[in-house]
Amino acid sequence: MEYDGRHLQKGDPLPPFSGKPRLFSMRFCPYAERCVLMLNAKKVEYDLVFIDLSNKPEWIFTFNPKGSVPILEYEEGKAIFESSIITSYIDETYPYPALQAVGSLKRAQDKVVVELLSTAQAAYYIAAFNAQAIKPETVLSYHRSLEILQKDIAGRGTTYLAGDKPGYIDYIVWPFLERYIALHLVGRHEFAITEDKYDILIKYMHAMKKDPAIQSYSLEPENHAKYIESRVKGKPDYSIDSTNSFDRKNNKIIKPKKVDSYQESIEMHTKKPSM
Ligand SMILES: N[C@@H](CCC(=O)N[C@@H](CS)C(=O)NCC(=O)O)C(=O)O
Numbered sequence: 001m002e003y004d005g006r007h008l009q010k011g012d013p014l015p016p017f018s019g020k021p022r023l024f025s026m027r028f029c030p031y032a033e034r035c036v037l038m039l040n041a042k043k044v045e046y047d048l049v050f051i052d053l054s055n056k057p058e059w060i061f062t063f064n065p066k067g068s069v070p071i072l073e074y075e076e077g078k079a080i081f082e083s084s085i086i087t088s089y090i091d092e093t094y095p096y097p098a099l100q101a102v103g104s105l106k107r108a109q110d111k112v113v114v115e116l117l118s119t120a121q122a123a124y125y126i127a128a129f130n131a132q133a134i135k136p137e138t139v140l141s142y143h144r145s146l147e148i149l150q151k152d153i154a155g156r157g158t159t160y161l162a163g164d165k166p167g168y169i170d171y172i173v174w175p176f177l178e179r180y181i182a183l184h185l186v187g188r189h190e191f192a193i194t195e196d197k198y199d200i201l202i203k204y205m206h207a208m209k210k211d212p213a214i215q216s217y218s219l220e221p222e223n224h225a226k227y228i229e230s231r232v233k234g235k236p237d238y239s240i241d242s243t244n245s246f247d248r249k250n251n252k253i254i255k256p257k258k259v260d261s262y263q264e265s266i267e268m269h270t271k272k273p274s275m
Contacts (some may be wrong), residue, residue, distance in 0.1 A: 007052040007238045014059045015049060017076040022047040023086075024063065024071040027238050028227045029053075030175035031083035032070035033217060037171040038087055041213035042094040054236055091168060099168040110169040112154055113161065120145035123177055125190045128228045128256070139190045146180075146193065149173070150201040159207050166211050174208055180231075181269040182224035193226075194272040202270050209266060223270045 025032035083088035
């Protein structure tokens with residue numbers, strides 16, 4: 001039976017391997033999104049299979065003993081996992097376009113960006129899914145981390161972190177930025193990314209939203225907000241808004257919103273709330 005794009009659960013059979021590399025994901029997983037963006041940027045043909053992480057099929061553990069996604073099945077029955085491992089593998093296996101920075105210092109500097117952003121990432125998970133644990137330090141460390149990112153973007157003096165086109169570092173950073181601008185929709189206003197403070201970061205996000213790989217998979221803040229709320233209630237809702245329906249065959253969103261409306265969406269979600 002052909003895979004229909006559902007989030008597969010315990011008891012569901014493993015769909016047959018088609019011969020193409022296969023990525024196991026969950027539609028709202030930011031780590032899996034990094035892999036998807038790179039595969040799409042390189043126009044790799046691959047299959048995408050979604051996993052219900054609240055009720056995992058038994059066979060997922062044969063690919064990754066930890067049971068987490070993303071997992072890349074590169075040959076039938078043979079897999080690697082962890083987004084940092086998968087994304088470097090993708091970049092080295094499918095060389096065009098090369099996405100990682102050239103030169104050991106530049107690559108090291110990109111890793112520093114990722115490392116510093118891990119603070120904002122940790123704060124995001126608390127803000128989104130464990131709000132009662134939010135402390136003043138959580139908010140402070142989140143903003144400190146984003147201010148450093150903004151400074152880095154300004155310091156590089158290029159449209160994207162990687163230069164005049166998005167590269168590895170941009171696709172690593174993006175999935176979380178996409179989620180941060182949803183936090184105000186679930187009432188975490190202290191985590192909002194507003195234009196008065198983050199003009200450079202917002203300009204960067206506008207540029208990122210024009211990239212075809214981002215447009216192929218990126219979701220609107222409203223979708224993230226709906227997922228966050230459902231997961232907090234204990235029943236994750238993996239469905240996405242129909243304007244963004246996903247073409248399972250080509251791993252593309254079939255009716256992408258026009259660039260203009262993507263831009264409007266960032267504008268709408270980064271406005272400083274009026275007092
Ligand atoms: N360090 C991992 C993190 C992956 C991760 O946290 N995945 C989440 C989904 S976003 C997951 O699979 N959670 C379910 C679980 O760990 O059981 C990576 O970079 O790939």
